Amino acid sequence: MSTKVLLNGAGRIGKAVLKQLLNTDNVEVVTINEINPSIENIVYSVNYDSTYGKLDDKFKVVDNNFIKNQKSKIKITNIKNISELDLNSIDILIDSSGQKANIEELKSLNVKKIILTHPQKDADINVILGVNEDKLDLTKHKIISTSSCNATALLPALKLIDEKKNIVCGDIVTIHPLLNHQRVLDGSFVQSATRDVDLNFEFGRSSTQNIIPSKTTTIKACSYVLNKFNSDLISSNSLRVPTDTVGAINVTLFTKDISSKNEITKLFINFENNQKFPIILNNFEALVSSDFKKENYTTIIDHRFLEVKNNMIKLLLWYDNEWGYASKVVEILKLCK
Numbered sequence: 001m002s003t004k005v006l007l008n009g010a011g012r013i014g015k016a017v018l019k020q021l022l023n024t025d026n027v028e029v030v031t032i033n034e035i036n037p038s039i040e041n042i043v044y045s046v047n048y049d050s051t052y053g054k055l056d057d058k059f060k061v062v063d064n065n066f067i068k069n070q071k072s073k074i075k076i077t078n079i080k081n082i083s084e085l086d087l088n089s090i091d092i093l094i095d096s097s098g099q100k101a102n103i104e105e106l107k108s109l110n111v112k113k114i115i116l117t118h119p120q121k122d123a124d125i126n127v128i129l130g131v132n133e134d135k136l137d138l139t140k141h142k143i144i145s146t147s148s149c150n151a152t153a154l155l156p157a158l159k160l161i162d163e164k165k166n167i168v169c170g171d172i173v174t175i176h177p178l179l180n181h182q183r184v185l186d187g188s189f190v191q192s193a194t195r196d197v198d199l200n201f202e203f204g205r206s207s208t209q210n211i212i213p214s215k216t217t218t219i220k221a222c223s224y225v226l227n228k229f230n231s232d233l234i235s236s237n238s239l240r241v242p243t244d245t246v247g248a249i250n251v252t253l254f255t256k257d258i259s260s261k262n263e264i265t266k267l268f269i270n271f272e273n274n275q276k277f278p279i280i281l282n283n284f285e286a287l288v289s290s291d292f293k294k295e296n297y298t299t300i301i302d303h304r305f306l307e308v309k310n311n312m313i314k315l316l317l318w319y320d321n322e323w324g325y326a327s328k329v330v331e332i333l334k335l336c337k
């Protein structure tokens with residue numbers, strides 16, 4: 001029997017998850033709930049996408065509140081409050097609305113599992129593949145956060161190095177594409193209590209004309225998964241850049257034990273050769289960010305820039321913050337079936 005899914009919020013992440021679920025066996029997206037009141041606009045934005053291109057099997061609106069293509073028929077609802085969703089017959093609710101719901105309210109919902117596509121300290125578990133999926137206990141965990149795109153990319157690499165070399169401190173800089181809460185041209189400041197965006201004058205500046213420095217919640221998100229990796233151990237900041245998708249993280253680590261470049265290279269190659277999910281990919285080619293677009297691997301180690309000096313290790317990681325991250329949401333959903 002197929003697992004029935006309700007997708008709450010069809011923005012950048014919701015649509016990337018939807019498109020991957022449409023090609024996942026034994027999973028049926030039954031309902032999309034979206035506060036966008038125009039079903040025609042929802043269908044249009046699913047069919048056509050500036051980043052990932054157009055759908056071959058396009059949807060159209062049928063029976064007033066459904067969208068249908070050759071393979072799927074999905075009900076569209078337009079409910080603001082998550083606790084008012086019709087969850088009858090739904091197994092898994094994916095919340096990709098970016099809204100921070102009350103955890104107690106979520107726990108009371110009549111559905112088997114709730115997947116949150118943002119870090120959430122109070123969730124039953126925050127899961128990053130390659131780090132703690134073995135801790136997922138379907139008998140106990142109902143509210144499952146799939147963490148953030150940055151933490152999903154970073155933590156598998158940190159864990160791997162820490163297990164062998166014992167990280168004593170470090171620093172990361174995320175070089176992150178545009179997000180929908182930024183401004184196209186200069187406008188008023190941006191603040192979002194629901195999306196972990198602190199009062200921020202810089203995000204009020206034109207996202208296409210600037211490299212915008214900001215804080216990042218990456219390390220906080222890592223700490224919800226493995227407590228050792230917190231802001232006492234690793235400092236962080238972010239540079240928001242005018243590209244549509246694919247992020248990079250510049251990582252500097254100091255370890256207790258001294259390494260050689262060869263040793264660290266082998267560590268990542270060995271992980272790639274033995275992994276269960278598409279997590280680590282080793283790149284040795286002269287590639288640029290758009291070459292990693294629509295890539296499912298989410299910790300792409302760029303060996304051109306791997307440096308090891310004494311007890312310092314320097315890495316450059318790549319990841320598609322939308323598609324790659326969404327592929328992990330789908331893998332975690334499959335573990336929940």
Ligand SMILES: NC(=O)c1ccc[n+]([C@@H]2O[C@H](COP(=O)([O-])OP(=O)(O)OC[C@H]3O[C@@H](n4cnc5c(N)ncnc54)[C@H](O)[C@@H]3O)[C@@H](O)[C@H]2O)c1
Pocket residue numbers: 008009010011012013014033034035036079080081082096097098099117118147148149179180181195321322325
């Ligand atoms: N974009 C990324 O790179 C990325 C990566 C990983 C995780 N995330 C997280 O995923 C979440 C969504 O991010 P996004 O970039 O897709 O944002 P987005 O703004 O593109 O999409 C959010 C969608 O949710 C809808 N929405 C808002 N409130 C709603 C409500 N109450 N009920 C139903 N729908 C509602 C909006 O209309 C919009 O279509 C955020 O929590 C974000 O932090 C984003």
